[in-house]
Amino acid sequence: DIQMTQSPSTMSASVGDRVTITCRASQSINSKLAWYQQEPGKAPKLLIYRASSLESGVPSRFSGSASGTEFTLTISSLQPDDFTTYYCQQYNSDSTFGQGTKVEIK
Amino acid sequence: EVQLVESGGGLVQPGGSLRLSCAASGFTFSNYWMHWVRDSPGKGLVWVSRINGDGSRTNYADSVKGRFTISRDNAKNTLFLQMSSLRAEDTAVYYCARASPDGGSYFSSWGQGTLVTVSS
Numbered sequence: 345d346i347q348m349t350q351s352p353s354t355m356s357a358s359v360g361d362r363v364t365i366t367c368r369a370s371q372s373i374n375s376k377l378a379w380y381q382q383e384p385g386k387a388p389k390l391l392i393y394r395a396s397s398l399e400s401g402v403p404s405r406f407s408g409s410a411s412g413t414e415f416t417l418t419i420s421s422l423q424p425d426d427f428t429t430y431y432c433q434q435y436n437s438d439s440t441f442g443q444g445t446k447v448e449i450k
Numbered sequence: 451e452v453q454l455v456e457s458g459g460g461l462v463q464p465g466g467s468l469r470l471s472c473a474a475s476g477f478t479f480s481n482y483w484m485h486w487v488r489d490s491p492g493k494g495l496v497w498v499s500r501i502n503g504d505g506s507r508t509n510y511a512d513s514v515k516g517r518f519t520i521s522r523d524n525a526k527n528t529l530f531l532q533m534s535s536l537r538a539e540d541t542a543v544y545y546c547a548r549a550s551p552d553g554g555s556y557f558s559s560w561g562q563g564t565l566v567t568v569s570s
Contacts, residue, residue: 345512378556380495387545387560388495399558431495435555438509439485439497 346370346434350442356450361422365445367432369413376436379408379417382444383428391430392417422447452476452559454546459564466536466568472529472546472561480504480524483549485557486531488542488566498544499531500555514540536568 347370357363367377375395380388390399392408395415405420419426427449432442458470472484486498499510499520508520519532529546543565547557 376554376556382489382495387563388557390556390558393550393554393556433495433497433556438500438511439487439555441487441495441497444494 346373346437346440348432348434348440348442350432350445352445353443354446354448356448357422357427358450359422359424363419363422363426363447365417365430365432367415367417367442369415369434372413373434373436375410376434377408377410377415378433378435379406380431380433381426381428382431388431452548454548454559454561456544456546456561456564459544459566461567461569462536463570464537464568467532467534468536468566470531470533470544470546470564470566472531474527474529474546474548477548479522479527482551483553483555484520484522484529485547485549485555486520486529487545487547487557487560488540489545489563490542493542496542500549501529533566536566538568540566541568542566 349368377395379392382388391406395410396408407418409416429446453475455473485500501508501520505522517535521530543563545563546561548559
């Protein structure tokens with residue numbers, strides 16, 4: 345089974361900050377990596393797929409990148425609606441989610 | 451517009467069974483792989499199972515293999531998850547999700563979720 349290690353689990357930031365969240369896969373996943381945003385009590389919302397492709401309608405401040413088995417979600421300038429939880433997901437072999445990163449207000 | 455509506459959640463005793471349903475509309479249901487994903491406070495999002503368009507292929511997470519069965523009725527545009535031998539750790543909100551149009555198992559369409567509580 346492919347394991348996804350997501351870090352950090354929690355982070356504190358301010359509006360306007362540049363934020364980076366990382367996921368590391370236990371083996372190659374051929375860039376089959378998605379990022380989601382989830383607000384409390386709601387279904388996840390797809391942000392990025394295929395490691396770096398922006399889902400339609402998602403603001404351009406969100407971006408994804410990959411280097412081998414390490415994947416990064418970057419929010420270029422944090423907005424008030426962005427203080428919530430983010431998950432990565434590999435879908436190369438069945439599917440596995442990371443443990444989540446909660447972005448809190450500093 | 452794609453719509454997925456789950457139902458069937460509730461309170462069940464350990465060792466009990468429950469059947470979840472997901473009614474789909476707004477797309478050609480039989481053309482898509484469908485998935486179940488669960489969300490619990492202690493574990494976050496966990497992929498549970500998937501089924502292909504004609505129902506001939508299924509996969510399960512190790513944690514539910516042998517206890518859960520995914521199925522679908524394409525005539526009724528409905529996805530199911532039969533859960534048996536339920537454990538406290540199965541307590542979660544269960545979401546159905548549609549695979550992407552390009553066939554990748556990432557999800558732009560989700561239901562609203564249905565809560566399953568396993569407790570005596």
